[in-house]
Amino acid sequence: MSTVIRVDGIAKSYGEVRAVDHVSLEVGANECLALLGPSGCGKTTLLRLMAGLETPDAGTIAIDGADMTRTPPYGRPVNMMFQSYALFPHMTVADNVAFGLKQDRLAPSEVEARTKEALAAVELEALGARKPHQLSGGQRQRVALARCIAKRPKALLLDEPMAALDKHLRERTQLELLALRRRLGISFVVVTHDQDEAMTMADRIAVMDKGRILQIDTPRALYERPATQGVARFFGDINLWPSGLVVRPERIALSRASGDMEGVVIDIIYRGTATTYLVQTAELVVRVLRQNTGGDDDAQKGDKVFLSWPADAARMLSA
């Protein structure tokens, strides 16, 4: 897999705050990388550094093999979709899309053809004459997308692309974005604070906190083999023993007959597809998640039960 963006030891501070603290990562060709973390973890700053909208204090950024650390944003073959979309309010949809192409001094016929092509790719050919304020949120997002892909960038940088959308629109849009990416064959870097979104969209996820990357890996590896308690907690529920032992609730088997650890059911939370049992053991209240597949011999509140889990489900993690 060849590398499209290579970030090496990049750092950026605002006063005393280290927004991005010596981060290194690579974005492969045709890869979707998610930058995931809580707000203020530096993920957007990292994205803006890639776009050239911020100047790093240290480190280098290479795009498509060329060092672009000091290249201004208008010289970089990547485009960014802003969280606010930043559609120019005084221009029509078509003029918004054509704006970037005109900067490349393309022939007017070429500008027109590629504008149409980009609007067609997001199924908005019919709305070229509208102004941004006449569009719905979902349509605006697609215009912002069309404006970026019309430039045929090496990589598309997306800052919280779903943040302004309704919840029901989000999932569909995520899948549409993935389909579009496959069709265009360009790399995506997606900034998000939503781990579901990161898992749905990304080939690899970089988990960030306080300006650093905690772990960078595939969604499955992050879930099953987290490097720290923090990463483990970020993706779903965990049971954490004082010793640092971590077991996910769905890996624990609950039995009334036998097991490795003894406890008493103190609460049962029914959730439709699954049920969570809270089991008081010697050291802590363990959460056990059981799929409701029917026919189970259901434990009741107050029952004495035994817990057990396969060896590969338990991991010793540092904080």
Add this chain to the structure above:
Amino acid sequence: MIARVLLGVGLVFLYLPLLVVMGYSFNASRLVTVWTGFSTQWYGELFADRQILRAAGISFIVAVISASLATVLGTAAGYALARFGPFRGRSIFAGSLAVPLVMPEVITGLALLLLFVAAQSAMPWLPGRGIGTLIVAHASLTTAYVAVIVQARVSGMARDFEDAAADLGARPATVFVHITLPLIAPALVAGWLLAFVLSLDDLVIASFVSGPQSTTLPMVVFSSVRLGVSPKINALATILIALTFLMLAASAALARKRSK
């Protein structure tokens, strides 16, 4: 209830004098304080007075050119303050820009007069005091007002639009012309209108820096009132009040307008 009464008192205090002037401009009598009947004759006489018409022309030319000059300079200053970050000397720049807002006009006028006199003795080929010095003086006063309006507008505008334009390949000059300027256009128009009105109304600074051939409208009004109030001046005042109110209202409406 009390609030409404206080508001009423305040409004009467502010606007009753203006209403009196406007009312008497339609008085048939030559005596300013005696109402004898409705008439528009003073408006007729006003438009027959060559001295007043000439002064109005000068005031208008000075106001248009000085407002345009102030808009260019004020926009540059306001944009720099809003977008260039904490550059070296920023606070001195911001402070010195705001000085004309609080400086007594007599001082500003006197200072400008001394400057113009000194400049002419150093460079005798410069034209004497007249329309040119009025334009420069008014622009130096009103630039600060434009800068404040533009700075507020640019600061309130998300940087995303300019960032997006740069990301799409636009160089800084293109970004400014094609993105920033259209988006802050309402502030530019508002600033221009305010500068125009300030220049049109100015008496103090104009008295210092104008020349013998460049008497402005407020100067004509002031000097003629000292010889006794003519109802003609009431008519002129009414027109000026109406014009000023219209432009200030337009300026305020535009300054408030947000781009959709």
